[in-house]
Amino acid sequence: MPDLSFVFAQALSGLTAAMFLFLIASGLSLIFGVLRVLNFAHGSFYMLGAYGAYQFVHWLGTGPGRFWWAVLLSALGVAVLGGLVERFLFQRLYGKEELYQLLFTYALVLILSDAAKILWGTQQKSVSRPPGLTGALSLFGATIPYYNLFIILLGPAIALGFWFALQRTRAGRFIRAAALDRETLGALGVNVNALYTGVFVLGSFLGGLGGALITPMRSVVPGMDTEVIVEAFVVVVIGGLGSFWGTFLGALIYGQVLSFGILFFPRFSIFSIFALMAAVLIIRPWGLLGKPLK
């Protein structure tokens, strides 16, 4: 029996991973829920968020709060890019065969990864943790870095904010309505195109934000786009594509299975996740909290 402080530390590390995955996967799930497209390029937005954070930190020099400004500016930049992509390219594909949409997002993955290589080269980039959050906290015998703690708190905050916006605001009602029946919504006089652009911008923002916030914990390298998209897909598949709380639950499960999986299958921790995903797909093909597609 491992001692409790270790179990606690392990659970918290799983929680940190979960909240990052939630940030990234929620954007993917939102876009799918409303637009009914699987956006493969979501991982590319995450990667651009990370490179953007590196770039802004670099440009901002030694100013106060530069890390936070860099994260915000980078996520906003990615959101604008997402909006442009949706408005000028993606919108031509609505109503066409789904295959075209998949091909388009896949092409976008290739283009953006090459663009990143041209802009930033192949050398790995690194961003330090923000000055206020460099230390660590000792809790029940476990060491918890402040930055991880911040991420653990940020995840639920964003989840609640999101939930509130979807349930209680006018835009949220439109988004929910668009997810259910876009034709009727359009017939009621709502500008569905603008709504779609808005959702895409928001989804891209979340992807970019995840990428920017992860930079103090991971090296920024080419290829990080495709690594994360697989993880994000697993999360939304477990939780249920398009389901908001499903994504949250999927991320929580993913984090804990990964953290504790290595204790039972030290060399096959990733296997436990895929086994779980397979089990979910067999029992509930639409995910734990998802709804079967009509």
Next chain:
Amino acid sequence: MIRALTLLLAAMLALPIAAEAQKPIKVGYPMILSGSGALFGEPALKGAQMYVEEINAKGGVLGRKIELIPRDTKGDANEAVRVSRELILKENVDFLVGTLTSAEGPAVSVVAKENKIVFIANIPKTDQLTAPDKLHPYVFRTSANTTMEGRSAAEFVAKWPVTRIATISPDYAYGQDVTKSFVEHIKKLKPSVQIVDQQWPKLGEADYTPFINAQLAKKPEAVFSSLWGGHFVTFVKQARPLGYFEAIKLNFIGVGEAGSPETTKALGAEYPVGITANTYDAFYWTEGPPAQREYNARLSKYLKDEYPNSWAIQGYMGIHVLAEAIKKAGSTDSDKVSKALLGLTVDTPHGKMTIREKDHQATRGLLYGQVVKDAKYPFPILKPIIYVDPARFMD
């Protein structure tokens, strides 16, 4: 269509003019040029290209220029096999040099054997590449192998006042083989050593925290790690705030070039100074051989980089050894070059290096050092650099 025809016509006209004897010697260079491995594959290619440019400027080899034909393996063994076949069948290359990972090297070795074409692996370290059952006349290696790297690391750790030792390595050929060599050798050098924990994150792992927690729970006194490149950077970013390096009192040895300028540059002030690590090369190795400093001066100019890359030497040495073998053979016939490679001694920037007859392995030296801060550079360096001659523990 017309453009294509014109090109074809031009090519047909140009062909007979280029005299048959002046045809360049074609060398295929399968290397990771995209994805996260590209940050090492790219400079390795640059090193090879620099050598080719230099030798061609001097008239080439046997009066013929060398033409390097790079192909992207995407870090995938299947893709490496595919592009190698394509290089041999479509481009008609005379030789293959290259590959980066320990998955690609052995895969391409099989292609070289089938096609009877000399292949010089310039980066993969896994012992399996040239193990007795895998060895064939056409495969050679100019990098160190996992036995040499694991054992040299064990020699350092054996001198530390520690007995409880743990390992953390990526779970694929390189990580497994180098860790095995380290563990076997340290047990031999210091029988009181206990291996208290072994972690095997997958290659490409992005979240090391659970592995770090699990390792710390076993209370090791020292750690051997073969995490390399971006993985090492990510690992450090997650291990430092958890107090990992303090817990083991900086008794950490990182192989896989964890001390290379590229890696210390990427981590900057976050690098856990005080640990021991290795590198392929170091431009700041002032007490090194004059040829090494001279090579770095040329590379610095070639790359337009004040702090030239340490992985470039891998590409440089690989193609250098091939060129010397062609010279010695007086021919570009793979069978003759393969024979010429046996026992060939080459003057590399790091000193004399011999390709052993028995296992086709170069007696490649290893560079280690303690990572320290130095006011002269904006990133930590190894100081002093210790050159380990592997000859005595290669068998």
